[in-house]
Amino acid sequence: MKSTIKDVAKEANVSIATVSFVINDSKPISEETKNRVLKAIKSLNYHPSKSAVNLVSGKTGNIGFILTDDHFLRTEPFYTTIFLGTEFEARSEGYYILLTSIKTNFDENDILPRFILNKSVDGIIIAGKIPHLLIERISAYNLPTVFIDYIPPSNNYPLVLIDNIQGAQSATNHLIELGHTNIAFIGGDIEHPSLSHRLYGYKQALEKANIPIKNNLIITDAKYPDRQHGFNSAKKLFSKNKNVSAVFACNDAMAIGVLQWLNENGFKVPQDISLVGFDDVDADIMLRPPLTTIRVPKIEMGVEALKLIVNTVKSKKSLPKKVLVPVELIIRESTSLFKPK
Amino acid sequence: MKSTIKDVAKEANVSIATVSFVINDSKPISEETKNRVLKAIKSLNYHPSKSAVNLVSGKTGNIGFILTDDHFLRTEPFYTTIFLGTEFEARSEGYYILLTSIKTNFDENDILPRFILNKSVDGIIIAGKIPHLLIERISAYNLPTVFIDYIPPSNNYPLVLIDNIQGAQSATNHLIELGHTNIAFIGGDIEHPSLSHRLYGYKQALEKANIPIKNNLIITDAKYPDRQHGFNSAKKLFSKNKNVSAVFACNDAMAIGVLQWLNENGFKVPQDISLVGFDDVDADIMLRPPLTTIRVPKIEMGVEALKLIVNTVKSKKSLPKKVLVPVELIIRESTSLFKPK
DNA sequence: AAACTATGGTTAAACGTTTAACGAGTTTTT
DNA sequence: AAAAACTCGTTAAACGTTTAACCATAGTTT
Incomplete structure (x- = not known):
């Protein structure tokens, strides 16, 4: 049956308090008794009752x-x-x-x-x-x-x-360094601080590189940053803008949607359009092509x-x-x- | 502060046992006192301590x-x-x-x-x-x-x-009813009873329809039934068999991999190849085309x-x-x- | 009227811990 | 050598419940 602290105490020939002190290392106990207690604990396969500990400690664990x-x-x-x-x-x-x-x-x-x-x-x-x-x-x-x-x-x-700002800057800088200047931002749920920070980082990177920020390249009206909305946003972006050469999506889910739209509409990635995501979710490496992204240590x-x-x-x-x-x-x-x- | 059963008892002018009986409905208590107790519980925002209950009941909840x-x-x-x-x-x-x-x-x-x-x-x-x-x-x-x-x-x-067998039969029958006879099965992790049952259901349906089972149309050596392995299995299947017109994948993940391989290799779904999955995961409706599948009530x-x-x-x-x-x-x-x- | 039976309640033990308070030896300080 | 301090233990109270055992009181049988 389930053994209690009493069983251990009896087995080790000490008081239950001593057992408790050994377990929690909360009072000095001689090596000898300590060993006796530990041995008893092991032999009885004793584990303290969580409920009892919680009750007296006032915590739930x-x-x-x-x-x-x-x-x-x-x-x-x-x-x-x-x-x-x-x-x-x-x-x-x-x-x-x-x-x-x-x-x-x-x-x-x-x-x-x-x-x-x-x-x-x-x-x-x-x-x-x-x-x-x-x-x-x-x-x-x-x-x-x-x-x-x-x-x-x-x-x-x-x-x-x-560190969303830093990440968005890295992503954008990467595109800038590749020679892109017409870099779009595709976002969604812009009230989420993380996502608005990503937009901010994107803008900052452009500014630092002296590339003008064009509002028509920034699509942020999607309600939720998922694949479906990424797909729709891509449609919106490319139907109005012919000279976009790179897209930074606010997360990988949207990037996947963008990629799907591009694939279905005859754009080659990365030959025609470069694409960067954010998050580094598992699916990324399974994509064609595998997605460049910002890794978040989840x-x-x-x-x-x-x-x-x-x-x-x-x-x-x-x-x-x-x-x-x-x-x-x-x-x-x-x-x-x-x-x- | 956190109120206890004692506080409630005092407030309602009864013993703590009575409070307990009211809470657990474990002994008849007059309407009058019951109401007094319930009122006290409410006014003190009392919730029984889980630890205490667990301790005495021996259960953890x-x-x-x-x-x-x-x-x-x-x-x-x-x-x-x-x-x-x-x-x-x-x-x-x-x-x-x-x-x-x-x-x-x-x-x-x-x-x-x-x-x-x-x-x-x-x-x-x-x-x-x-x-x-x-x-x-x-x-x-x-x-x-x-x-x-x-x-x-x-x-x-x-x-x-x-009910995997039933599901696999429905899936296969659906393809049969559409006129397909060269129906492939793509599976993986065949030691999982669910997946081997799906294979069994597939075979049963073919048998009942008097369609011969062809082993070269059955690919089950994938270790894990995910997208990647679905992709690989499709490659294997189609590189050897030219006349397959329909595929039943053992789950949606593999079906998605199959679909991806088909898309990348110039096969149109469903015009060239019909594809059925199993599970009905969320991603299905986002696919092009949306996937026919067996819904599992998760x-x-x-x-x-x-x-x-x-x-x-x-x-x-x-x-x-x-x-x-x-x-x-x-x-x-x-x-x-x-x-x- | 005495003896049961129901009804509605109380008292107190038990659950398995932690920890404050205490105490007996032993060592150190004065 | 007495006092103080330290070491290693023990005892017992407390945590917040449930529930067996008990007890009034009122109603029902004999």
């Missing part, structure tokens, strides 16, 4: 992870990969992750994730753009909260952010977020620390030297 | 969900969608899901998911093909276990399975699995119940009438 439905189910595993990083780090920290998704259009009538209502988490991680109403309602529970890849309206949360982001939340949970003081994760240009085969027609 | 890394991160959100169904049902049942992934090639040296070692789940759900070594090692903990879309070697677990599968596990957890007796979820042919634009050249 759980961290909640919140994602909107569409982020959870999107074709490109972006946030799910981040989740995996979190889960991974949680293992070494001894936490469990409670993953839940909320409706993308969370409204007044929707209820909060159960783990918040029941107080069964010590802190929460929120990834991606999330309805502000949700943030407001969660804040009433004042649980330690960390945001990943989103900047909430109230700016005193710990954050894990992508696993690391999840790891950082968990470290942050554990820190604030333990220290009790929520210092609004920001972690800016660096990105990296990955050159594949969707970009090449500009060739005048 | 958690269910573990195990997935291999590649299933978790695959481009087509198949098992993740199933997970969502499980999570959804868990909400109404009051359970939390602990999601974890294990290495696809789990071996001797790998450790089991933490929630098993620490006994912090009441039961586990395992989705997809999983190393037998893992199953063996888990079984030592005899936790209630439910498998989704996989048939473990030892056949006394509750199972949630797809959310429902997750729901069923949670119901099963909760049942066996509660009843304590693990009846090896099998749930076979029905599938449905979805006709889109990747299939059309056979036209002789």
